[in-house]
Structure formats: structure tokens, C-alpha cells
Amino acid sequence: MNSSRLMKLLGLIAGVAVLDIVILSPGLLGVEIGGGSPLETASGVTLLVISFLVLLYGSYALLFKPPVLAPVKNMKSHEDYIAALNHYRNAKGLKKDIALALDQLDRIEKKKTTLSDVLGQRFDQAELSYKKFHSVIDAVEQLFYLNIRGILNKLSVFDASEFSTFTSEKKLTQFSNKLVQEKTALNNEYLASVTGYLGANEEILLKLDKLLLEISQLDSTDYQNIEDMPCMKEMDALIKQTKFYKQ
Structure with missing residues (x-):
């Protein structure tokens, strides 16, 4: 993997991690898993699942998917x-x-x-x-x-x-x-x-x-x-x- 793709992958991981921390931290947006209402728990779990899928697809696209060649x-x-x-x-x-x-x-x-x-x-x-x-x-x-x-x-x-x-x-x-x-x-x-x-x-x-x-x-x-x-x-x-x- 070239350095450009590595930097993009690291950026994707960092971005997803920061988003999850901001949303799930009790002192920020207050979304809790298991400690609040069923709606909050469902929202938190959905966020984690979506984050996992984004990381999974992003890793595939950056590590294994051939780049689109310019003419x-x-x-x-x-x-x-x-x-x-x-x-x-x-x-x-x-x-x-x-x-x-x-x-x-x-x-x-x-x-x-x-x-x-x-x-x-x-x-x-x-x-x-x-x-x-x-x-x-x-x-x-x-x-x-x-x-x-x-x-x-x-x-x-x-x-x-x-x-x-x-x-x-x-x-x-x-x-x-x-x-x-x-x-x-x-x-x-x-x-x-x-x-x-x-x-x-x-x-x-x-x-x-x-x-x-x-x-x-x-x-x-x-x-x-x-x-x-x-x-x-x-x-x-x-x-x-x-x-x-x-x-």
C-alpha cells in the first residue's frame, strides 16, 4: 500500500473514532448504551454498527480495491x-x-x-x-x-x-x-x-x-x-x- 492510501486509511479510522467519542461520551451529546432510554441504546448500537461497516468498506476500498485509472x-x-x-x-x-x-x-x-x-x-x-x-x-x-x-x-x-x-x-x-x-x-x-x-x-x-x-x-x-x-x-x-x- 502506498503512503497516500495509508494516510487516507488512518484519517478514516481517526474520523470514525472521534465521531463515536463525541456522540457516545456522557458529558457531550449524552447518548448512552444500556444506561439510558431504549431509544438511546438503540441509537448507540446503530452508530457502532454503522461505524464498523464504514471502517470495513473503507479498509477494503483502500487496501484491496484497485484504484480507478485516469485516462x-x-x-x-x-x-x-x-x-x-x-x-x-x-x-x-x-x-x-x-x-x-x-x-x-x-x-x-x-x-x-x-x-x-x-x-x-x-x-x-x-x-x-x-x-x-x-x-x-x-x-x-x-x-x-x-x-x-x-x-x-x-x-x-x-x-x-x-x-x-x-x-x-x-x-x-x-x-x-x-x-x-x-x-x-x-x-x-x-x-x-x-x-x-x-x-x-x-x-x-x-x-x-x-x-x-x-x-x-x-x-x-x-x-x-x-x-x-x-x-x-x-x-x-x-x-x-x-x-x-x-x-
């Missing part, structure tokens, strides 16, 4: 993508892919922090060089998250467990070889697309590592322009290529 197009924050991928982390046949995607999300955040620290040490934020580096890093980061969106879009329309059921020994005997081949080819196409997005993001992470190394070597390497740095050229080409395909 992929509405995802904006790093946490949104993590939550969405976690929703699929136990998908049959895709566990390793989802684990890698989550690991990539963790790594890009760390690389961004490291790059920001290094740039802050070498350049003033008002310098043109600093702004050029940051603009390229931001653009490549957008490509990274576009690939994560691509993975999530595939996961939202493809059920790996359905294919696993289809290919069970008993099921295969019910269908023609042609149907089995076509179904298998479609499954492989989906898996290949997910692998492709992961590979593209791994390449982006590698380029960020190269950029970090080149920035650390600026004192010993003479570049007339930042755009002449090999890794900056690679990133710029990647950005332009992606814009071309999106048109």
Missing part, C-alpha cells in the same frame, strides 16, 4: 505513470516488461536530478548554454513519457491473460491452425511494440548518461558551440525524427 491522455505527473503501470504489474507474460518500465521511470528522475545539479554547478541559470542544455533535456524527457504512454495504451487494449487462456492445450484443439497463427501473430505484435517502447526509453537513458559525461568533460574538450557536442547532436536528431513521425 492515459490525462496523465501529467511522474506519479500518474507509476500508478498506471503498477495497475498492470501482475499482468501475465508482461511482469518483466512492467518492472523494467517502472525501473526506467525511477532512473530518469535520478538522471534529471543529477544533470540539473551538474548544470547548476557549471553554468548560471541565466546563461544561454544552461537554457540550451535544459531545453534539450526537457524535450527528450517528453519523448520518454510519450513512450510510456504508448506502453499504457497497448496495455489498456490488450489482455495477455486472454491469450494465455486461448493457447491452453484444450483450447487449441478447438480452433483451426490459421486462427491460432493469426492470434499468435497479433499477440507477438503487441509484445513487440511494448518491447520497442522500452528499448527506445533505454536508448534515451543512455543518451542522458552520455550527455552527463560530456558535460563533465567540458573543461578538457574544446567545443565552439554546445550544438557541436556529439550527444547533443544525437538528441537533437532524435527529437527531430520524432516530430517528423508525429506530423
Whole structure:
């Protein structure tokens, strides 16, 4: 359970406890169980039953009920993508892919922090060089998250467990070889697309590592322009290529 759900559960428990104390304390509202009128006793017992049911349902909703996923197009924050991928982390046949995607999300955040620290040490934020580096890093980061969106879009329309059921020994005997081949080819196409997005993001992470190394070597390497740095050229080409395909 993540920290957000834990805090909500603790808040729910605290809220129900405070409400019960306020209503059942003799010195406050005066509702007593067993010591007052039958109506007060019934009201007190009803309150406790309702409190128990609220806690029971709230605990289920927060501990076991899967969160409602926001549409992929509405995802904006790093946490949104993590939550969405976690929703699929136990998908049959895709566990390793989802684990890698989550690991990539963790790594890009760390690389961004490291790059920001290094740039802050070498350049003033008002310098043109600093702004050029940051603009390229931001653009490549957008490509990274576009690939994560691509993975999530595939996961939202493809059920790996359905294919696993289809290919069970008993099921295969019910269908023609042609149907089995076509179904298998479609499954492989989906898996290949997910692998492709992961590979593209791994390449982006590698380029960020190269950029970090080149920035650390600026004192010993003479570049007339930042755009002449090999890794900056690679990133710029990647950005332009992606814009071309999106048109």
C-alpha cells in the first residue's frame, strides 16, 4: 500500500473514532448504551454498527480495491505513470516488461536530478548554454513519457491473460491452425511494440548518461558551440525524427 492510501486509511479510522467519542461520551451529546432510554441504546448500537461497516468498506476500498485509472491522455505527473503501470504489474507474460518500465521511470528522475545539479554547478541559470542544455533535456524527457504512454495504451487494449487462456492445450484443439497463427501473430505484435517502447526509453537513458559525461568533460574538450557536442547532436536528431513521425 502506498503512503497516500495509508494516510487516507488512518484519517478514516481517526474520523470514525472521534465521531463515536463525541456522540457516545456522557458529558457531550449524552447518548448512552444500556444506561439510558431504549431509544438511546438503540441509537448507540446503530452508530457502532454503522461505524464498523464504514471502517470495513473503507479498509477494503483502500487496501484491496484497485484504484480507478485516469485516462492515459490525462496523465501529467511522474506519479500518474507509476500508478498506471503498477495497475498492470501482475499482468501475465508482461511482469518483466512492467518492472523494467517502472525501473526506467525511477532512473530518469535520478538522471534529471543529477544533470540539473551538474548544470547548476557549471553554468548560471541565466546563461544561454544552461537554457540550451535544459531545453534539450526537457524535450527528450517528453519523448520518454510519450513512450510510456504508448506502453499504457497497448496495455489498456490488450489482455495477455486472454491469450494465455486461448493457447491452453484444450483450447487449441478447438480452433483451426490459421486462427491460432493469426492470434499468435497479433499477440507477438503487441509484445513487440511494448518491447520497442522500452528499448527506445533505454536508448534515451543512455543518451542522458552520455550527455552527463560530456558535460563533465567540458573543461578538457574544446567545443565552439554546445550544438557541436556529439550527444547533443544525437538528441537533437532524435527529437527531430520524432516530430517528423508525429506530423
